[in-house]
Amino acid sequence: MPADSLPESETLLRIPLELMGPAVRHGNLQPVCFGVPLPKGRLMQPGSAVLAGTQQCVPAQTQATNYWPDGSIRWLLVDALLSENVGMDSCWLELTPPGRHSCPHSIDLQQSSARIEIKTGVARFVIDRGQLRPFERAQTGKQNLCSSRIKLADHKKRVHQPECDAWRIETDGPLRTTLVGEGRFVTPRELRVILRLNFYAGTGLVKLEVTLHNPKKAKHEGGLWDLGDRGSVFFEDLSVEFDCLHQHDRLSWSLTPEQNETSSSDSLKNWSVYQDSSGGENWNSVNHVNHEGEVPSRFQGYQLKIGDDESTGWRALPTVTICRAGERISLAVPEFWQHFPTAISIQDETVRVGLFPGEQNGLFELQGGEQKTHTIWLEFASCDSCHAETNNSLHWVHRPLALRPLPGWCDSVRTLPQFCGLEPQTTQKLDTLLDESLQLLLENRERVDEYGWRNFGDVFADHEQTYYKGTKPLVSHYNNQFDMVYGFLLQFLRTGDRRWFDLGDGLARHVIDIDIYHTTEDRAAYNGGLFWFTDHYLHAETSTHRTYSRANAPPKKGTGSFLRNGSLGAWCKTQLSPFSSVYGGGPGAQHNFTSGLLLYHHFTGDPKARNAVTGLANWVINMDDGRQHVLGVLDDGPTGLASGRDHRAPDRAGGNSINALLDAWILTADPTYLGFVERLIQRCVHPADDVDSRNLLDIENRWSYTVFFSSIAKYLQVKQECNQIDESYAYGQACLLHYATWMLDHEVPYFDQREKMEYPTEAWAAQELRKANVLRWAALHADNVTRQRLLDRGDKLADRAWSDLNGFATRTHTRAMAVVMVEGLLDCWFRSRPPQRAIRPELCGGFGLPQRFVPQKQRIRDSLNSPRDWPLLAMRATNPWRWVRYAQTQKKHSR
Numbered sequence: 001m002p003a004d005s006l007p008e009s010e011t012l013l014r015i016p017l018e019l020m021g022p023a024v025r026h027g028n029l030q031p032v033c034f035g036v037p038l039p040k041g042r043l044m045q046p047g048s049a050v051l052a053g054t055q056q057c058v059p060a061q062t063q064a065t066n067y068w069p070d071g072s073i074r075w076l077l078v079d080a081l082l083s084e085n086v087g088m089d090s091c092w093l094e095l096t097p098p099g100r101h102s103c104p105h106s107i108d109l110q111q112s113s114a115r116i117e118i119k120t121g122v123a124r125f126v127i128d129r130g131q132l133r134p135f136e137r138a139q140t141g142k143q144n145l146c147s148s149r150i151k152l153a154d155h156k157k158r159v160h161q162p163e164c165d166a167w168r169i170e171t172d173g174p175l176r177t178t179l180v181g182e183g184r185f186v187t188p189r190e191l192r193v194i195l196r197l198n199f200y201a202g203t204g205l206v207k208l209e210v211t212l213h214n215p216k217k218a219k220h221e222g223g224l225w226d227l228g229d230r231g232s233v234f235f236e237d238l239s240v241e242f243d244c245l246h247q248h249d250r251l252s253w254s255l256t257p258e259q260n261e262t263s264s265s266d267s268l269k270n271w272s273v274y275q276d277s278s279g280g281e282n283w284n285s286v287n288h289v290n291h292e293g294e295v296p297s298r299f300q301g302y303q304l305k306i307g308d309d310e311s312t313g314w315r316a317l318p319t320v321t322i323c324r325a326g327e328r329i330s331l332a333v334p335e336f337w338q339h340f341p342t343a344i345s346i347q348d349e350t351v352r353v354g355l356f357p358g359e360q361n362g363l364f365e366l367q368g369g370e371q372k373t374h375t376i377w378l379e380f381a382s383c384d385s386c387h388a389e390t391n392n393s394l395h396w397v398h399r400p401l402a403l404r405p406l407p408g409w410c411d412s413v414r415t416l417p418q419f420c421g422l423e424p425q426t427t428q429k430l431d432t433l434l435d436e437s438l439q440l441l442l443e444n445r446e447r448v449d450e451y452g453w454r455n456f457g458d459v460f461a462d463h464e465q466t467y468y469k470g471t472k473p474l475v476s477h478y479n480n481q482f483d484m485v486y487g488f489l490l491q492f493l494r495t496g497d498r499r500w501f502d503l504g505d506g507l508a509r510h511v512i513d514i515d516i517y518h519t520t521e522d523r524a525a526y527n528g529g530l531f532w533f534t535d536h537y538l539h540a541e542t543s544t545h546r547t548y549s550r551a552n553a554p555p556k557k558g559t560g561s562f563l564r565n566g567s568l569g570a571w572c573k574t575q576l577s578p579f580s581s582v583y584g585g586g587p588g589a590q591h592n593f594t595s596g597l598l599l600y601h602h603f604t605g606d607p608k609a610r611n612a613v614t615g616l617a618n619w620v621i622n623m624d625d626g627r628q629h630v631l632g633v634l635d636d637g638p639t640g641l642a643s644g645r646d647h648r649a650p651d652r653a654g655g656n657s658i659n660a661l662l663d664a665w666i667l668t669a670d671p672t673y674l675g676f677v678e679r680l681i682q683r684c685v686h687p688a689d690d691v692d693s694r695n696l697l698d699i700e701n702r703w704s705y706t707v708f709f710s711s712i713a714k715y716l717q718v719k720q721e722c723n724q725i726d727e728s729y730a731y732g733q734a735c736l737l738h739y740a741t742w743m744l745d746h747e748v749p750y751f752d753q754r755e756k757m758e759y760p761t762e763a764w765a766a767q768e769l770r771k772a773n774v775l776r777w778a779a780l781h782a783d784n785v786t787r788q789r790l791l792d793r794g795d796k797l798a799d800r801a802w803s804d805l806n807g808f809a810t811r812t813h814t815r816a817m818a819v820v821m822v823e824g825l826l827d828c829w830f831r832s833r834p835p836q837r838a839i840r841p842e843l844c845g846g847f848g849l850p851q852r853f854v855p856q857k858q859r860i861r862d863s864l865n866s867p868r869d870w871p872l873l874a875m876r877a878t879n880p881w882r883w884v885r886y887a888q889t890q891k892k893h894s895r
Contacts, residue, residue: 013042013095016409017051020498021401029081029203030396031176034403035603036076036093037415040068043076047098051080053091058082059104060093061175065602065610066667069722074415077605079176081200082401091403105202106174116167118177123204123380132164132183132193134208134240140382143327146242146351150195150210153237154188155363161185162193170607175201189216189233191366204380210355211373211513212238217522218368218546223584224553225531225546228291231368237358239343240376242329242351250323251346255304255316257395268307272345274359275302275337278451279314285449287475289542296362302337317398318344322351330379332394339374339453356453367544369519372453373509373608402501407494416493416599426832429802430824434491437812437820438499444814447473454544457510459484459503463813467537467759475540478814479533480511485596487821489603494825508600512612514545517587524628525641528619529587553583589623589642589653590704592616594663601667610667617664620657621676626856628889633882634873635863640855642676643684647853649694650684650739652704658711662718677715678728684708686850687734691742699756699764705739706770712736713777720839730841733781740778741786744793747771749800762808766819768801769827776830780838787837791830798827 015036046062061079068074078093108119115136116127128136134148152160162183171178181195192215198207218231251271252264265271277283279301288295301314315337321330333353336342343354355374356364366372377397410416424431444460445451461476468474478484488504491497517529532547534540543549594613601609624642626632631639644653658677665673685708696702712732719729750757750764757764772794779790805811805820854862863869876882 011094015093016406017091017403019403028393029083031200032401033079036405037413038073039413041072043073048096050094052094061173075602107177107201118199121202129167132162132181138380140380145380146244148242151239155234206378208376213371214366216368217519224548224550226542226550232365234363234365238356240353244349252321254319257398269348272305273318274343275316275340278449280446282449287448298361319394328381330394332377332397334375334397338451338456369517371513371518422828422832426828437817440812448475457506461814463815477534477545479515480593481533482818483593483596484818489599512608525623526586528615530592532591548584589657592656592660594660598663614664617660634876635856635860650705650708652707654684655708655711681732683853685735687738687847706774709774725839725841730843736778751804762811762816765801765805766816769823772797773826780835
């Protein structure tokens with residue numbers, strides 16, 4: 001035990017950790033930030049903490065990011081700074097009473113109406129509240145090192161700087177302080193800019209995140225979402241510039257941190273590196289087409305210019321250091337080549353980081369509701385001499401350390417689903433499949449060149465090639481379907497294989513920026529929603545990650561005479577049409593996945609992930625609010641969109657909506673979310689339903705009812721956690737058991753019904769695992785006799801699922817693995833231990849008879865077909881207050 005470590009009797013909690021990554025280099029400090037789950041009732045507020053290893057203890061900063069229903073901390077975010085020889089190959093987190101450990105350095109934050117000043121003990125930073133730029137001044141000692149600014153060149157080459165709306169303090173801790181600035185470019189088209197600056201005690205390190213956001217809606221005529229849309233903004237360049245206040249004496253750089261090679265030059269005034277493409281074999285893939293269908297990349301890899309000399313290479317991960325009289329500024333851009341095009345240039349005393357560099361051939365397009373976040377790391381320091389090891393101080397940016405709580409700890413605290421610490425023999429089939437899949441996932445990135453600022457992080461939907469008739473490889477994006485973020489992060493926490501985290505991290509950031517529709521100006525059914533995968537067995541063309549492309553749309557049909565009729569009836573017909581066109585659409589409840597984003601937030605502390613979870617839950621509520629649809633003028637009841645277009649059977653729309661609302665409730669404890677869950681359950685199912693009439697055995701159209709009941713099982717778990725064993729709990733439990741009992745007598749393996757399948761692929765075998773797990777979830781709530789039948793039947797279906805899945809040469813295709821990573825892991829848990837019995841309340845009465853839910857559009861159709869309802873509709877349609885209310889609703893959500 002290190003000298004500063006407390007005896008176990010004086011430690012509140014001791015959490016075993018694993019440290020992964022290359023060794024910290026001499027003289028470097030590297031920030032780490034990670035989340036750990038805590039057992040219920042053990043810690044009510046954050047206290048002191050240290051990362052303890054075999055050689056030393058490192059002070060840590062802690063922050064609660066989630067709480068158990070009893071008010072104790074469920075997830076704790078930990079910040080620390082690791083240095084050379086940390087001795088943490090085997091390490092743990094010690095949580096101690098407040099005041100037991102203190103940091104040797106702390107951050108001094110001072111505010112006025114005009115400025116914010118940050119002193120880290122090594123450097124001083126001044127932020128001007130009236131301007132949106134990283135900082136007004138940065139200095140070490142008495143030496144001012146640089147100032148900064150953000151510049152955007154529009155499509156006519158006019159240069160703009162953003163106006164500042166506000167600065168706020170997001171985190172004020174002893175080790176890390178985070179400031180957030182928000183503003184906008186008035187032109188072009190009021191693009192929003194968000195800056196997030198992280199400062200670290202005892203260092204000159206700054207982590208700068210720059211988010212560029214187009215808040216306008218896409219026009220998406222006919223439900224098509226191609227590049228070139230009238231809601232897009234085109235621009236030539238977005239750069240962050242740092243003005244070094246004195247001419248430098250020496251410039252050092254490295255493009256290959258793995259080889260530890262550093263080059264340098266005295267008084268070099270012109271230097272640049274520009275990454276034009278991924279540098280891979282398929283660098284000019286049609287994955288990268290612009291709105292004109294052309295690939296703008298001009299050459300493979302990067303171009304390095306040193307004075308008048310030029311050279312090229314494939315994949316740059318640059319680190320740059322400028323030195324002058326013992327002062328230095330180091331800079332690195334993580335994932336530089338992966339997020340191409342990117343650039344770093346130095347001309348005279350100005351360092352420019354091109355996040356959307358004008359060196360690209362052509363304009364950049366930010367679609368309506370699209371955003372992109374780039375990260376820059378900076379270090380300001382004083383040094384007696386500028387040696388190579390000092391110049392490489394930011395090499396770790398390209399291969400940062402990672403920590404994870406060990407699986408046994410995750411399993412014991414029961415914060416995560418209880419399938420982390422499993423015996424190897426239980427997971428052998430799963431591990432074999434996952435090992436094969438992991439390699440294929442990485443190879444598939446290269447096949448379609450899933451790189452570039454818009455694409456990196458997404459997963460190639462290789463399963464779509466099976467029935468694709470065109471030239472391969474097909475470009476198809478999976479957009480986190482079946483919550484691959486969740487699957488990736490679970491596998492990382494279970495196995496410690498860093499590649500799983502890298503996949504989950506990249507995909508989470510991609511989903512947050514690109515796949516979510518960041519606007520409040522479109523219809524409520526779309527605002528803030530998640531785009532589906534790109535269309536089945538079709539090339540994505542110019543739709544990027546937005547599902548429907550005009551290239552795949554069938555020829556337009558005549559609009560019909562009623563569209564030329566200006567009557568109320570004609571207006572209603574256009575609004576009541578179930579589809580805006582034969583082909584097209586937008587975000588929908590069937591494809592809404594939040595659990596991975598929730599886990600990502602807990603594990604990384606990323607506030608954008610938290611906002612994504614609550615935003616997707618709010619989307620569910622808003623899309624179902626009839627007042628937010630123009631039809632609310634006639635009928636302001638629920639639209640029914642949160643439970644899908646077809647209300648004759650439970651399906652994935654209702655299931656995913658329930659899951660998103662539960663995740664938001666877990667995150668916020670806001671009763672609005674849980675209340676809406678219970679209304680959705682009562683809308684979709686009833687303990688006395690005639691299940692046969694719901695045609696659930698039509699597997700092509702009804703297979704996803706098991707998604708719904710997986711969410712019911714999660715709802716019952718949540719209710720038990722917060723000790724709400726009430727009538728709503730009893731209702732959900734009765735529904736789950738009613739349908740599961742029906743499944744015992746009627747469900748058979750999918751591949752015993754091959755004739756019912758349009759496409760008999762490996763995905764059906766993966767979905768069989770979900771079916772098996774629904775039966776096992778229901779067994780937790782059943783009486784003794786039914787319980788054993790449900791468990792036995794679940795085991796048999798799972799055995800059949802593995803057998804069918806392994807019979808496919810394509811068993812590791814993306815869609816199947818997205819399901820297996822979660823449902824296959826859950827199968828291992830059910831097999832490894834007897835599930836605990838759930839609480840079964842005793843109720844005196846029943847639940848009445850099922851009531852058929854009628855969605856908004858159908859209610860209005862019924863009224864239009866009933867002459868006695870016409871006066872009421874006319875009165876509502878001519879009521880000015882209803883129109884004012886609708887306009888106010890739209891204005892409220894456009895703020």
